Amino acid sequence: MEKLNNLADWLAYCERLHPTAIDLGLARVRSVAGRMDLRFDCPVITVAGTNGKGSSCAMVEAILQQAGYRTGVYTSPHLVHFEERCRMRGEMARAEQLLPHFARVEAMRGDTSLTYFEFTMLAIFSLLAASNLDVVILEVGVGGRLDSVNIIDADCALITSIDLDHTELLGHDRDSIGREKAGIMRAGKPVVVGDPVPPQSVLDHAREVGADLWRLGHDFNFSGDKQQWAWAGRGRRYAGLAYPALRGANQLVNASGVLAALTALRERLPVTAQAVRNGLAMVELPGRFQIIAGQPTMVLDVAHNPHSVAALAANLDAMGFYRTTHAVFGAMADKDLNAMLGRVGPLVDRWYFTDLPTGRAATGAALMAQWQALNTRKDVHASTYSGPVLALQAAIAAADPADRIVVFGSFYTVGEILRDGLPRISAPHAPSHHQASST
Structure with a gap:
């Protein structure tokens, strides 16, 4: 052996x-x-x-x-x-x-x-x-x-x-x-x-x-x-x-x-x-509607199916008014992605779709394509990234202090962010993503 x-x-x-x-x-x-x-x-x-x-x-x-x-x-x-x-x-x-x-x-x-x-x-x-x-x-x-x-x-x-x-x-x-x-x-x-x-x-x-x-x-x-x-x-x-x-x-x-x-x-x-x-x-448990204080406000949630994403959407709705909500989203390919995107979609103004470090995951490009097929709003922007950390850095670079950023979709999505250490508003701008588009 x-x-x-x-x-x-x-x-x-x-x-x-x-x-x-x-x-x-x-x-x-x-x-x-x-x-x-x-x-x-x-x-x-x-x-x-x-x-x-x-x-x-x-x-x-x-x-x-x-x-x-x-x-x-x-x-x-x-x-x-x-x-x-x-x-x-x-x-x-x-x-x-x-x-x-x-x-x-x-x-x-x-x-x-x-x-x-x-x-x-x-x-x-x-x-x-x-x-x-x-x-x-x-x-x-x-x-x-x-x-x-x-x-x-x-x-x-x-x-x-x-x-x-x-x-x-x-x-x-x-x-x-x-x-x-x-x-x-x-x-x-x-x-x-x-x-x-x-x-x-x-x-x-x-x-x-x-x-x-x-x-x-x-x-x-x-x-x-x-x-x-x-x-x-x-x-x-x-x-x-x-x-x-x-x-x-x-x-x-x-x-x-x-x-x-x-x-x-x-x-x-x-x-x-x-x-x-x-x-x-x-009691403490990272990644369960975990709110990181600061400007912008950041929410980490391992919600990864329609039921948990519905709960996340209700909790986000109860947080009060934010001018712009930025969402970093990476998910497994076998999930009911349409239902997940549909539940939280009305609350999100900018999407940052990301690849994840596992073969089970949908690519950021595939996630964005699925979202584009559902999206009816003209004022929502979306882009794709090679990893959650790059996606979050881009969200921080684009966010105003009064905005909020939500990271969700998988344990991998949140875990990658926590592993790298949470960047704050002063993090370097890193928009080096696969592709970007506005819809």
């Missing part, structure tokens, strides 16, 4: 192991996990859904940390550094902590071929299992039923919003996708469904497997005004809560599901009202 000296070597090796990037199914990963004797000796919370998973994991983590628990979190994908996928006691894992666990997976897999996601997930699970934690929070990658994370029997499942995404893998309607998400449910265990209007398939599956269903609007609810909000459900009530530190109207729905999950586990993981207040006030 080749010599693997560091995390970058291991990640490159993992990328070459399996013929496809996504290969849903549990047989391969379950067999290797069995050989590794992989298990958690603490409560496990699994989080699935189309949008809101990362935010929900971060809120659960923040509240439980404020309650004094040693937390572990697995999440994907990462924005900048691979190590973001594993957090322990609130800190990102270090590369040197992960290396022996990559070696352990390699030693135990034998001739079993694993995808990048499966191999890296097993390595992180191995580290979490060895780290003397009080609770582990696992974010599901794609779907639920056949996602590798589902090899673990969770003590509580949390399902956030359900909408159309990864349709080529999960199905072409909410009912089919809901059935896949529902696969993380377990008999006799609580499952919190935070979607206000869940597909019938989710409710049916909870009944079929005998899960303890907690449904928004039935088993728990929330209310609020401009200053504060309240939550109530199954013998527990929280009043006078400050809004979560994560911005956006959708975060209240996410937070409501989080409080239901923690209430469902209160006998094993009791938390005080103060821990809830402090956790929601302190």
Whole structure:
């Protein structure tokens, strides 16, 4: 075997192991996990859904940390550094902590071929299992039923919003996708469904497997005004809560599901009202309607499907008046681009379409062509760039201090910006793009 000296070597090796990037199914990963004797000796919370998973994991983590628990979190994908996928006691894992666990997976897999996601997930699970934690929070990658994370029997499942995404893998309607998400449910265990209007398939599956269903609007609810909000459900009530530190109207729905999950586990993981207040006030997660103060105002959001882009559009609309909105947009080619562009299009005055550093992405030129086919406004300008940083620098150069810049469309789009460091209004002008056009 080749010599693997560091995390970058291991990640490159993992990328070459399996013929496809996504290969849903549990047989391969379950067999290797069995050989590794992989298990958690603490409560496990699994989080699935189309949008809101990362935010929900971060809120659960923040509240439980404020309650004094040693937390572990697995999440994907990462924005900048691979190590973001594993957090322990609130800190990102270090590369040197992960290396022996990559070696352990390699030693135990034998001739079993694993995808990048499966191999890296097993390595992180191995580290979490060895780290003397009080609770582990696992974010599901794609779907639920056949996602590798589902090899673990969770003590509580949390399902956030359900909408159309990864349709080529999960199905072409909410009912089919809901059935896949529902696969993380377990008999006799609580499952919190935070979607206000869940597909019938989710409710049916909870009944079929005998899960303890907690449904928004039935088993728990929330209310609020401009200053504060309240939550109530199954013998527990929280009043006078400050809004979560994560911005956006959708975060209240996410937070409501989080409080239901923690209430469902209160006998094993009791938390005080103060821990809830402090956790929601302190939670941080880059790239989720993240507003960067300055002139012009900048918004970073990993919104990458019609549902999350609709939420982004609503949040942008609620920000108030800006004379010009500049949008840096890069996205995967398999997304419903027409719906995404249609949702946010009325708010954007200048587009900066960008290539992304992955073969799955649409080119900036392809994105602009798709936008031009939809656009009916004569006053909107568009141009294309070879990368998000160049696109953002061009937006900053063109923006007035009172304008705003929105960067969205993919984890890659936001991640490239964060990796390079955020340029501000004083950044050098860099309009060296592929082509430019006004429509």
